[in-house]
Amino acid sequence: MTRSLSVVIIGAGFGGIAAAIAAREAGVEDITLLERADRVGGVWHHNTYPGIACDVPSHLYEFSFAPNPDWSRRYSPGHEIRDYAERLARDHGVLDRVRFGAAVEHAAFDDDSRRWSVRLAGGETLTADVVITAVGQLHEPAVPALPGIETFAGRAFHSAEWDHDHDLRGRRVAVVGTGASAIQFVPRVAEQAAATTVFQRSAPWVIPKADAALGSRSRALYRRVPLPRVYRRLYWRLFESLVPLFTLAPERRGRVVATAVRGLANAQRHIQLRGDRALLAATRPTSEPGCKRLCITSEWYPTMRRPDVELITEPIREVVPEGVVGADGTLHRADTIIYGTGFRASELLAPMTLTGRGGVTLRDAWSRGAEAFLGLTIPAFPNLFLVYGPSTNHGTGSVIATHEAQMAYLRDALRLLSDGNAEVLEVREVAHARFQAEMAERTAKSVWATGCSNWYVNAAGRVTNNWPGPNDEYRRRTATLNEADYHRELPDPVA
Numbered sequence: 178m179t180r181s182l183s184v185v186i187i188g189a190g191f192g193g194i195a196a197a198i199a200a201r202e203a204g205v206e207d208i209t210l211l212e213r214a215d216r217v218g219g220v221w222h223h224n225t226y227p228g229i230a231c232d233v234p235s236h237l238y239e240f241s242f243a244p245n246p247d248w249s250r251r252y253s254p255g256h257e258i259r260d261y262a263e264r265l266a267r268d269h270g271v272l273d274r275v276r277f278g279a280a281v282e283h284a285a286f287d288d289d290s291r292r293w294s295v296r297l298a299g300g301e302t303l304t305a306d307v308v309i310t311a312v313g314q315l316h317e318p319a320v321p322a323l324p325g326i327e328t329f330a331g332r333a334f335h336s337a338e339w340d341h342d343h344d345l346r347g348r349r350v351a352v353v354g355t356g357a358s359a360i361q362f363v364p365r366v367a368e369q370a371a372a373t374t375v376f377q378r379s380a381p382w383v384i385p386k387a388d389a390a391l392g393s394r395s396r397a398l399y400r401r402v403p404l405p406r407v408y409r410r411l412y413w414r415l416f417e418s419l420v421p422l423f424t425l426a427p428e429r430r431g432r433v434v435a436t437a438v439r440g441l442a443n444a445q446r447h448i449q450l451r452g453d454r455a456l457l458a459a460t461r462p463t464s465e466p467g468c469k470r471l472c473i474t475s476e477w478y479p480t481m482r483r484p485d486v487e488l489i490t491e492p493i494r495e496v497v498p499e500g501v502v503g504a505d506g507t508l509h510r511a512d513t514i515i516y517g518t519g520f521r522a523s524e525l526l527a528p529m530t531l532t533g534r535g536g537v538t539l540r541d542a543w544s545r546g547a548e549a550f551l552g553l554t555i556p557a558f559p560n561l562f563l564v565y566g567p568s569t570n571h572g573t574g575s576v577i578a579t580h581e582a583q584m585a586y587l588r589d590a591l592r593l594l595s596d597g598n599a600e601v602l603e604v605r606e607v608a609h610a611r612f613q614a615e616m617a618e619r620t621a622k623s624v625w626a627t628g629c630s631n632w633y634v635n636a637a638g639r640v641t642n643n644w645p646g647p648n649d650e651y652r653r654r655t656a657t658l659n660e661a662d663y664h665r666e667l668p669d670p671v672a
Contacts, residue, residue, distance in 0.1 A: 180668070182595040183207040185295050185305040187284075187529070189275050190219015191262055192311035192564035192580050195240070197271040199584040200309075203591035209303065210271065211295070213280035217266050218259040220315050224358070226339045227365035229255035232357065232386075232473045236405045237412040237575045240265070244406060246399035252388045252473075284308055285532040286559060291601050291666070293560065307594065309587070310526055311564040314642055317521040317528070321353065323496050330498035331512040336362055337520070343513065345369040351501045351511035353493070355381055357470050359517030363486075364476040366515065373486045374509045376493055376501065379469070379630065380462045382442050386473045413648070416574040420647045422467045423572035423624050431624075438466045449478035456481055459490050464629035467572055522642055523547065523635040525567060533558035534603070546635040548616075550609045550662065551655055552644070553586060559603040559666075560594065562587060568616050569651070570633070570642045572625070579644075582652040589658035593665075601666035608662040619645035 182205050186193045189212035200208050216222050231238045235248035238258065245261050266272040280298040287294060293308045318335040320326075326333075334340045336358045350370040352363055355377040367373045391399075399405050422438055425431035442462075450456045460481065481488050491504045500511035521527060525547045531539040534557045542555060549555050552569035553562055564587075569579050593599045620626060620640035625633045633642045644651050 179596050180600075181207060182307065182591060183305045184209070184307045184309060184591070185293065185303055186210045186309045186311055187281050187295075188212065188219065188311035188313065188316075188564075189214075189217040189266070189271075190221070190311065190313055191265075191577060192219070192313060192583075193217075193309075194262060194266045194269070194271050195580040195584050196309045196311050196562075196564050196587055197266075197274060198269045199587040200591055201270060202584075203588045204595060205591055208271075208274050209305070210275040211279040211281055211297070211303075212275050212277050215277050216259075216263070217272065217275060218262040219313055220337075221255055221259040221262060223316070224255060224337050224339075225341070226336045226358065226362040228361040229358075230361060231255075231258060232361075233416065233575050234408070234412045236408040237416070238577055239405075239409070240577060240581055241406075241409065242581075243268070244403075244409070246405055247396055248391055249396075250388060250390055252386060281529050283530045283532070284561075286534055286561070288534055291559070307560045307562070307591065309562045309564060310529075310566075312526060312529070313565050314522045314525060314570055315520040317524060318516075319519050319521045320516050321493075321518055323353075323493055325495040325497055328498050329496050329500075329514060331500075331514065333514040333516070335516045335518070345513065347371045348513045349500075349511045350374070350513045350515060351376065351509060352515050352517055353501075354378070354517035354519065356517060356519050357472055358519070360472040360474050360477055362515070362517065364474075364480040367480050367483055367486050370513075371485065373483075374489060374501070374511065375481070375486065376489045377459070378492070379464060380460045380490075381469060381472045382438070382462045382464075382466045383445065383460075383472045383474060383477050384438065384442050385445050385475045388475075413574070413578075417647050417649060419573040423643075424619070424645055425622055425624055435466050435624075438471070442466065445475070446478060449475075450482065453482060456488065459488050465624050465627045467624040468627050468629035469631045471572075519632055522632040525563075525641075531558065531561070533561070546637055546639045546641040548609075548613050548641065550604045550612050551586070553583060553655070554602075554604040554609075554663075556604055556606045556609050559601045562590065567641045568612075569644050571644055571648060574648045578648050579651065582648075582655045586655040586658055593658070593660070597668065599663075599665040600668040601664075603664045603666075605662055605664055616640075616645065 184200050186196050189210045231252050235253040239245050283296045293305050295303045318337045332343050346369050348370050349372045352375045421430040422434040494502045494504050501509045537557045547567040549566045552566040625640050635641045
C-alpha cells in the first residue's frame with residue numbers, strides 16, 4: 178500500500194537541490210526546502226569575495242544529467258556557478274518549493290507519531306515524515322579567537338561575509354589566512370589596496386591553474402556536440418588518478434603521485450619567485466602535499482612579489498585598534514582586516530540542533546565527532562538523511578559527484594518509505610559501527626593524519642570530514658540501499 182510522503186529538506190544549495198530532484202524522481206510531491214538566505218546556491222550565494230571561482234574544471238562541477246555548455250571559463254567564476262544552481266532548481270521543478278528566509282533552529286523525531294517536527298527561527302513548526310539536511314560542511318565561518326580582536330578600530334570581516342560597500346582603494350589591508358579562499362581574493366585585494374599584509378600560519382601547496390576563457394565559438398560548439406560530457410569523463414579520470422596522494426595506499430602509488438605534485442608545485446614556486454630567497458623560504462610548505470587543501474592558482478606567488486604586499490610568517494600576538502601585532506612585537510598598521518580563515522567544518526549542522534529517538538541529541542551521538550553511515554544516516558535518528566555529511570568530502574574531484582552519488586541512495590530510501598514497505602528506516606548500529614571502524618582505520622593511514630593543521634581533523638584528532646578512497650568507490654557503495662543495513666518499522670495495520 179503506497180502512502181503520500183512528506184519531505185523537508187534543510188538547505189537549498191547544490192545538495193538540497195539534488196535531494197529535491199531525487200525525491201521527485203522517487204515519486205514524492207510534498208517537498209519543502211527551507212533556506213535561510215534569499216536565494217538558492219548555498220556557498221556560491223553566500224561567498225561573493227572578489228576572485229571567487231571554481232577550483233576544479235567547470236565541466237566537472239556540474240551534474241551528469243544537467244550539462245552546462247555555457248561556462249565562460251575552464252574554471253568558472255562564482256556567479257556563474259550560482260546561476261547554474263538556480264537554473265538547475267528551476268528546470269527540475271525545485272525552485273517553487275523553496276521557502277526563503279527560513280532558518281531552522283531545531284528538529285526532533287516523535288516516537289509516537291513517527292514524524293519529525295522542524296522548528297524555525299520565529300517559532301513556526303513544520304512536520305514531515307522525512308528530514309534531509311543539506312547544509313554542507315562549509316557554511317559557518319570560522320574567525321580566530323585572537324586577543325584584542327574586538328578592539329580593532331577599522332573594518333573587519335570574513336571572506337564569506339564580504340563587505341562590498343567597503344572600498345579597498347587606498348586602504349592598508351591585513352589578511353589573516355592563506356587557505357583556498359585567500360588564495361583567490363588576495364590577488365584582487367592587492368590590485369586595489371595601497372598596502373596588503375598577509376599573515377600566514379603555514380605555507381600552502383600551490384599548483385598551477387590551467388585556466389582559459391571559453392569563447393562564444395566554443396560555447397556554440399558545446400551546444401551542438403556533447404564535448405562537455407567527454408571533458409567531464411577526462412577530468413574525472415584525471416582527478417581520480419590523484420587519489421593515492423591522499424590515501425597513501427598503495428604506498429608506492431601514493432609516493433609517485435606525491436612526488437609529481439611536489440615537483441609541479443615547486444617548479445611553479447621557483448620559477449615565479451626566482452631570485453627572491455626570502456620569499457622562497459617563506460613560501461616553502463612544511464606539510465605533506467594534500468595534508469592541507471591543495472590550492473590551484475598561478476597568481477599567488479606573483480602577488481607575493483608585489484612591492485605593496487608583505488608576507489608575515491610569524492604568529493599573531495594580538496589585534497590592537499591600529500592593526501595587527503606580530504609575535505616579535507611589530508605593529509603592522511591596518512585600517513581593514515579580512516579573515517580568510519575558513520569554516521567550522523567539523524561542526525556539521527551547527528548551529529541547528531537535532532533530537533532523535535528516545536530524546537537522544539545529536540550532540541550526544543556525536544560526542545566523539547560527526548559520524549554517519551556512508552555519510553548519510555545515523556542510529557537513533559530514523560528517517561533522517563544527510564547530504565554531504567561526515568566522511569563524504571573528497572581531497573580531489575568535485576562535491577557535485579558526491580551529491581549525485583547520494584541521489585541514487587535517497588531515491589531507494591524514499592521509495593521504500595512511500596511504497597508501504599517501511600514507515601521508518603533507521604540504520605542498524607552494527608552497520609554503522611562497522612563503517613566507522615573502517616573509516617577510522619583508513620583515514621589513520623591517510624595524508625590528512627600526518628600532523629598538519631587542517632579542517633578535516635576535529636579537536637579529538639579524528640578525520641571526520643573526508644572519504645578515504647576514490648569517488649568511484651563511493652558512487653558504487655551508494656548506488657543502492659542495502660535493506661539489511663536498516664531496521665524497518667512497518668505501518669500500523671488499519672483497524
